[in-house]
Amino acid sequence: MTLPRTLLRIVSALGLAALLAGCNLLVLSPPGDIAAQQGNLIIVSTVLMLIVIVPVIFLTFWFAWRYRASNRKAKYTPDWDHSTQLELVIWGVPLLIIIALGAVTWISTHLLDPYRPLDRIDANRPVPAEMEPLEIQVVALDWKWLFIYPEYGVASLNEAAAPIDRPIKFSITSSSVMNAFYVPALAGMIYGMPGMQTTLHAVMNKPGDYEGFSANYSGAGFSHMRFRFHGLEEGDFDNWVAQAREEGTSLGRTEYLELEKPSQREAARHFASVDSSLFDAIVNRCVDIDRLCMDQIMALDAAGGLGLRGLDALALPSQGDARSGPYITAGVCTVETVAPLLSSVVGGLQAP
The missing domain is CATH 1.10.287 (Helix Hairpins)
Known part of the structure; x- marks a missing residue:
């Protein structure tokens, strides 16, 4: 014996409601x-x-x-128009x-401007005047996430952690193409772009293990470009940092150039020490020390450039090198002479 169709619909609707309730x-x-x-x-x-x-x-x-x-009792007013x-x-x-x-x-x-520093921890608690935000430098790689903690000198891949009830300042960039940093439990998505730095202020109020991912398509490995964000009590966060220092390896420029090569489904891991200038070099596209940084190029351009010989600095990369220029060549100056040259340029720009 089959149930009436109406009863089947009611049962189906109740079943769907039960599933959605979870x-x-x-x-x-x-x-x-x-x-x-x-x-x-x-x-x-x-x-x-x-x-x-x-x-x-x-x-x-x-x-x-x-x-x-069929309703003959309805009032019929064909001339009504206003x-x-x-x-x-x-x-x-x-x-x-x-x-x-x-x-x-x-x-x-x-x-809710993402660049605006937080003035409250939650609806009932303002940020104490003496509390400094935790800075996390975020780099979107192909296809993984790098998190650098300059305050602690450690870093992690495809895993981030922060103490609850402490403001967080994310500085976000990308190594190659545009990505969108998004932790739904924490705040809205913010784009990370190569050669640029964006900022996001947020705070986590409850301990837990949350999902983060890229919300902007960036190629073949996009679907698996995910990471875990851990909201931890203060003591647990200190233990997380201590574990990174004990188990991790060092992350310098050479290690980063190897890390930024495209890869998928990378396991989470830690770095016990990080080059303090690494994030700035990533933003300025000059992790490779043979390249001029973007801010250096802009400083030289603002001072009038290097004349015709400066065109040598725009030489194409050597054959087989996937990284793009501009490179500085010995025909213009050597690596050892870049710093004094830029110091004089910057000094001239600052002079009245």
Whole structure:
């Protein structure tokens, strides 16, 4: 004996509802304060729009039922074409909603600016005046994530950690193509671009193991370009740093040039020590010491360049070298003479 079709539909709907009840809507209820404020924006915007959508849907069905062909009791007014009251509702309510959405957008754009340092840990606690943010330097590689902790002198690959209730300042860049750094539990996505540095301020308020990934397609290994973000108690974070110092290897320029080669599904690992100038060299595209840094090139250009001989510095890389120029050649100057030359250029630019 088969169940009636209506009963089958009810049972199917209840089963679907039971499955959805187990879903964790992380974007709408995240443990990080910045992500929580952004989730509230989604809810506020949705509710404001539903003020129009719900009545319109209801009235659509009501009019279809009220004025159906078989309803002979419905009032028939073929000459009706205007109602001042209805016009006020039709134009006034959407206008008020647009004003409200505009106000919310303007305020949140400033309060949730990713470059703006945090002034609160959560809704009930401001950031103490003596608390300094934890700086994490993020590099998007092909196809993996490198995290450098300059305060502690350690780094990690495809794994990040931070103490809860301490503001975090992410400095983000990329080694080759544009990527988007995104930890849904922490804050919104921020782009990382080669030769540029972007900033994100955030805070994690609950311990846990959260997922992070790239939200911008960047090639063959994009699907597996993921990492784990650990929100830890202060003591557990200190243990994480100590473990990195004990188990990790060193990360200098040579090791980084090997690390930045494209690879997929890299296991998480730590680096016990990091070259303090590495992140700045990555941003300025000069980890290879045979290349001029972008800021050095801009300083030379601002001083008028090197004349015709300066064209030698734009020589193409040697055959088989995948890295692109510009390179500085011995025809212009040697590596040993770059620093004094730039010092004199910068000094001339700063002179009144």
